[in-house]
Amino acid sequence: MTTDTTTDLTMDVTTPAPRPRGRRTTTAPAAPALPAELEALLRRMRLPYLRAAAPEVIATAKAQRWDPAEVLRVLLTEEVIGRDAATRRMRRKSANFPAGKTFATWRPDESSIPAATQQALSTLEWIGRAENLAIAGPSGTGKSHFVEALAHTAIDNDLRVAWFTLETLTTAVGRAKADGSVARTVARICRADLIVVDDIGMLPAGQDAAEAFYRVVDAAYERRSVAVTSNIHPSGFDTIMPKTLATATVDRLLHHAHLITTKGDSHRLAQALAGKGVQPLTT
Template sequence: MLPNPIPELAPQLKQLRLSGILDSLETRNRQALEGKLAYTEFLAMLIGDEIARRESKKFAMRLRRAQFRTTKTLEQFDFDRIPKLNRQLVHELASGRYLNEKAPVLIVGPSGIGKSHLAQALGHCAVRQGLDVAFTTCAALTQSLNAARATGSYERKLAALARVPLLVIDDYGLKPLRPPADEDLHDLIAERYEQAPIIVTSNLDFDEWDQAFACNRLLASATIDRLRHNAYCLELTGPSYRDPRVPPPSKKAPQDKPGNASK
């Protein structure tokens, strides 16, 4: 019987950082012996295991870097609650259509309707397709840019946000944009315009978006004009996910009828 080479191979595979092969080596070796596989078939299986491990690791890292608030996916999205939503368009977007076009996706609707879920689900799809994604609220985004200005790293921060393959901005217009937040948002949108895709959610109707800019309507017009150019617009209407649950009616104890009182 030939000696078992696995103990000798293990440290070599670790040195080469081929953990995917190391983890499945015994199983694949047994399959090769039982199936009388050719050497090339055995090697192909091992290489496939290593590629799968590396892709899984990259996916997990991209998911962590995205900083989604939840792990909401498109498979979990309840389309039946929003019957007027264009499902075909949503699935086309999930396939990466807007990513290739470097086009914005704008999602509006009342609070609790599922805007953030849908935005994060599309971001999750992009992560699956191998893209780096950054998720943030509009307030947190402008605060981070202002904080970078205070430390002299504003340009570097702005450039980093401009380079992210997909940027998801949640809750646009939830808080009024005052200087320098309005200018910072405009600069970022201008940097990404026709260069990189962006997803924006808002409680405001599309014709109310300029109202988020509290002081400078000219800046609002320039920013929104870039956002809406060639954008895919999704309007969500329906019941809120956050509606309180109505408790079942309490059962009242039967009352004695007149004349039945105990004597």
């Protein structure tokens, strides 16, 4: 689900605002650069965010006569904030999200998922308990958007996320088979706090796909959270993959799972029919 946004482009940003006559504008002087020796020490200690903030912080501390402990606290806080932000960016990139959809574009009132359920899941407490999430329903009813929004929220809360489709998961495990590293690959996947397998059932799943799915669900069982989306109910997974593997997988998946069924017409189709799926053509 997406919202349409418009931007006012009528302002010419290249034209500066007129200045009042008779007044001279002043700019704050740049903070003095760090001494070369201190700059080198900070680089050696790999404190890039502290180093970037230090000139301005030190200048402010001198002008306002800060306590030395306060200077140290502010500088270390800058480093921690910078590192945390960098970690989140790295985790977001390595998660391989499909579309970058978050709760910023989620329309809770248009979802068939009960509001109380949406709120409870967005607290992420279920991930802390290593519980699973299974959302089944027709295409276009917001399953993937909601789970991706939850996954982004998880990263914002310093959790790790791994995102797959059944096809990409099969490829990852199949590649590991070639060099005998299946166990290591599955263990690496299960380092994530939340493992998502999206759009199960869109294509038939053979033996390799069923085996890859089973391996991950089995390894994550009662240790990590697995979230799946599908256009069919998990009880029907044996119609798209070998029955024995499907039964064993679903047994572990649903034992500690929140099972949600979406309904309604496709939001994507509704937007397309309303002419909101594309930008209007201009001549």
